[in-house]
Amino acid sequence: MKIIEIPDKKIVYSGIQPSGTFTVGNYFGAMKNWVNLQEDYHSLFCVVDLHAITMPQNPEELRRRTYESIALLLALGINPDKSILYVQSMVPEHCELTWILNCCTYMGELSRMTQFKDKSQKQGENIRVGLFDYPVLMAADILLYQTDLVPVGNDQRQHVELARDIAIRFNQQFGHTFKVPEAYFGESGARIMSLQEPTRKMSKSDDNLNSFISLLDDPKTIIKKFKRAVTDSEMAVYHDREKKPGVSNLMEIYACATGNCLDDITTEFEGKGYGDFKAAVGEAVAETLLPVQRDYHRLLKEKDYLKQIMRTHSEKASMMAWKTLAKARKQVGFVTV
Ligand code: ATP
Ligand code: LTN
Numbered sequence: 001m002k003i004i005e006i007p008d009k010k011i012v013y014s015g016i017q018p019s020g021t022f023t024v025g026n027y028f029g030a031m032k033n034w035v036n037l038q039e040d041y042h043s044l045f046c047v048v049d050l051h052a053i054t055m056p057q058n059p060e061e062l063r064r065r066t067y068e069s070i071a072l073l074l075a076l077g078i079n080p081d082k083s084i085l086y087v088q089s090m091v092p093e094h095c096e097l098t099w100i101l102n103c104c105t106y107m108g109e110l111s112r113m114t115q116f117k118d119k120s121q122k123q124g125e126n127i128r129v130g131l132f133d134y135p136v137l138m139a140a141d142i143l144l145y146q147t148d149l150v151p152v153g154n155d156q157r158q159h160v161e162l163a164r165d166i167a168i169r170f171n172q173q174f175g176h177t178f179k180v181p182e183a184y185f186g187e188s189g190a191r192i193m194s195l196q197e198p199t200r201k202m203s204k205s206d207d208n209l210n211s212f213i214s215l216l217d218d219p220k221t222i223i224k225k226f227k228r229a230v231t232d233s234e235m236a237v238y239h240d241r242e243k244k245p246g247v248s249n250l251m252e253i254y255a256c257a258t259g260n261c262l263d264d265i266t267t268e269f270e271g272k273g274y275g276d277f278k279a280a281v282g283e284a285v286a287e288t289l290l291p292v293q294r295d296y297h298r299l300l301k302e303k304d305y306l307k308q309i310m311r312t313h314s315e316k317a318s319m320m321a322w323k324t325l326a327k328a329r330k331q332v333g334f335v336t337v
Contacts, residue, residue: 012041013147013181015048015088015138018065019055020204021214022072024285025192028256029153033186035077037151043083044145044317045073050088050095051138054131055119055205070306072215075295080309088141090314093321097140098133100328104170105136105162113158139163143178144321151184154191155201174331178324188255195229198245213253215289216296222289223282226250227275237269237277247274250281257284 014034016026034045047069052062066087078085088094110116113135120127135158142150142163150160160183167178194200196211206212210228217225231246239262241248251265260268269277299306330336 009040009042010148011145011179012037012043012149012151012184013046013142013145014044014151015046015051015141016069016073017048017052018062018069019052019057020065021068021216023192023202023204023212023214024253024256025153025202025212026204027076027215028188028192028253029186029190030151031073031076031078032256033151033184034083037149037184038079038083041149044147044320045078045083045085046088046141046317047073047086048088048138048141051134054128054134055122067303067306068300070310071299072292072296074299074309075292076215080313084313084316084320085309086313086317087310090310091318091321093144093318093325094137094140097144097321097325097328098137100332101136101140101143101166101170102133103332104173105139105166109162109165110135113162115155115159135159135162136166139166142181143167144324145317146179146324147181148179149184150181151186153201154185157183157185170328170331174328177327177331188252192253192256193245193249195225195246195249198230198249213285216293217289219282219286219290222286223279226278226282226285229278231274231278235273237272237274238266247277250278254281254284257281257288 012034014030016022016030022031034043037043047066049062049066070085070087073085074080110132116132116134119131123131138159139162142160143166150163152160160181164180167180171177171180192202194202194206194211195213196208202212204212204214210225213222213225229246229250231250232244234244237247237251238244239248239251251262254260254265255262269280326336
């Protein structure tokens with residue numbers, strides 16, 4: 001018999017895949033908001049290893065990255081006394097609800113997901129069913145916890161929309177079961193682009209290491225990667241995503257790292273070349289990341305502490321998840337004895 005905890009605050013839920021070392025795109029687009037939101041909401045943050053295996057992963061690396069992801073989230077400021085920080089595969093309710101939701105999701109809806117279209121190209125002829133079904137698993141993650149807000153980067157907008165559609169459909173068909181969640185985007189950084197191809201989003205699993213800044217890159221590497229970032233031949237620092245995608249992206253990264261607005265950044269670099277601009281962006285990002293890296297390396301050595309967080313927080317998540325799953329099971333007509 002599981003004991004059920006009913007939180008009094010509104011609920012925030014989000015997840016990140018242990019598919020590589022987190023980038024500044026992940027940080028500015030999502031995790032910075034997680035850290036801020038945990039103060040006012042009952043928050044759950046999940047390392048989504050079930051999602052990660054929708055693309056090929058090396059098992060040993062996946063396990064190592066799962067530990068690293070928990071350590072990095074703690075180093076970034078997720079407070080384990082305030083938030084639940086857990087690993088998706090340790091809470092079996094996610095898979096069971098996914099199956100139930102699969103039975104009220106349409107093939108057409110999943111075929112329209114742009115992330116599926118992009119990622120399936122990398123799988124050639126044998127596209128895995130898991131990759132196709134990924135958004136339903138994400139809907140189950142969100143709906144299991146009666147989530148109010150889902151802080152994500154812009155690329156996840158379509159998936160959160162689908163989770164809403166599935167919740168509304170299920171509730172109409174079987175009676176009220178799930179809260180209908182809302183996506184939450186921060187003021188800036190919702191879409192940080194690749195440093196090498198600034199019309200594509202920065203991604204932690206990109207094969208080109210120069211295209212992203214990892215949160216664990218050392219200052220020299222960070223400065224070098226920004227120096228190599230693709231810009232244009234105009235030599236003027238101003239924001240125009242259409243005409244100047246590279247420079248605009250660097251300006252947005254600089255804005256996220258310093259807290260300065262885009263107009264102030266334009267003024268700061270008036271009459272200066274791209275060399276000075278790129279060096280300033282590199283230095284600001286390196287400075288932001290140094291304390292995080294220090295904490296991360298300390299935490300990573302505390303394996304027992306990380307295991308204890310994973311175990312106790314997965315148990316807490318499971319208690320909350322079970323409450324919703326039990327209701328969904330009953331609504332669809334499963335026997336309970
Ligand atoms: P992968 O390359 O393995 O698909 P990813 O870098 O896209 O990974 P995810 O684990 O899919 O990262 O995403 C974690 C969170 O970071 C999500 O909320 C996602 O929207 C956000 N995010 C990812 N990339 C960016 C980006 N370039 N800009 C802003 N937010 C981002
Ligand atoms: N699919 C998301 C990660 C993710 C997520 C979630 C985000 C899995 N489950 C639930 C928010 C809520 C991604 O790849 N960025």
